[in-house]
């Protein structure tokens with residue numbers, strides 16, 4: 001579920017009246033998603049998405065996320081655009097939470113992406129990276145290599161409850177990644193959570209990106225590495241090299257990799273796997289009492305991490321060295 005905060009009809013009507021979008025006709029909570037409360041709002045001007053930002057989003061980061069969406073939309077990247085209220089603000093408050101209204105994006109996310117979707121994703125991601133080049137704001141990645149040790153420490157004692165030997169393996173892995181993690185790759189705005197549920201398609205054509213609440217300033221190739229993890233493994237966790245090749249070639253058709261990015265890709269993919277493994281492990285071990293949220297399986301990312309650890313070069317991802 002993803003409606004943590006209840007909103008009364010009167011409160012919502014008053015919130016909607018801040019914008020030039022006509023009167024409120026209907027609204028309903030959206031069950032998908034785990035981070036924030038989302039509502040589909042129907043007004044005389046059409047459909048909109050209302051998001052109430054819950055506790056994992058730092059309110060200080062909201063101007064970065066909202067301005068980024070406006071910037072990208074202005075550059076022709078299909079993504080929700082935050083509405084500006086009559087008082088000139090994108091951010092308001094509703095039911096005691098920071099809240100914003102964004103445009104509705106047509107499309108569906110693909111439960112089982114095929115090669116054609118991976119190719120479209122790669123191309124769309126490179127366009128996204130280029131479109132962010134002149135975005136003036138920056139936000140450090142709060143889940144990068146320097147943050148992983150703190151995250152691991154929170155779970156280390158109980159990690160072996162999830163898989164025997166997991167604590168030791170992760171400690172070893174982290175020490176390696178801390179030693180070799182690059183700091184001088186081409187960087188800019190990255191999405192940092194571009195899983196299939198955050199990418200909409202109409203038929204086989206990419207129709208847009210949503211959920212910008214992990215976006216930050218980091219290496220472009222790290223964003224690609226996140227997508228390799230999230231899109232190119234099958235349900236049985238075997239790696240689909242055809243999908244990876246299609247994604248990487250789609251990306252290169254818009255923005256080519258530097259030789260340094262190319263060479264470090266297996267390390268970045270290994271780090272991306274560790275990042276999602278660590279957040280999932282923490283959530284798995286700390287399910288709040290009575291929560292209706294099903295935690296995501298951390299061991300999925302352990303298997304992915306091991307795959308990347310064994311990858312010697314980009315040839316493991318279907319490209320020539």
Ligand SMILES: Nc1ncnc2c1ncn2[C@@H]1O[C@H](COP(=O)(O)OP(=O)(O)OP(=O)(O)O)[C@@H](O)[C@H]1O
Pocket residue numbers: 002030032033034035036037038049080102103104105106197198210211213
């Ligand atoms: N602009 C939009 N247009 C259309 N549908 C949207 C839009 N924004 C969100 N949605 C719908 O709301 C659902 C949840 O949104 P989102 O993924 O942003 O939630 P979240 O709780 O912030 O994220 P997550 O759990 O993925 O981190 C999406 O799967 C989609 O169905």
Ligand SMILES: N[C@@H](CCO)C(=O)O
Pocket residue numbers: 193195276279280296
């Ligand atoms: N995409 C993340 C969840 C946070 O959006 C995961 O699958 O672990």
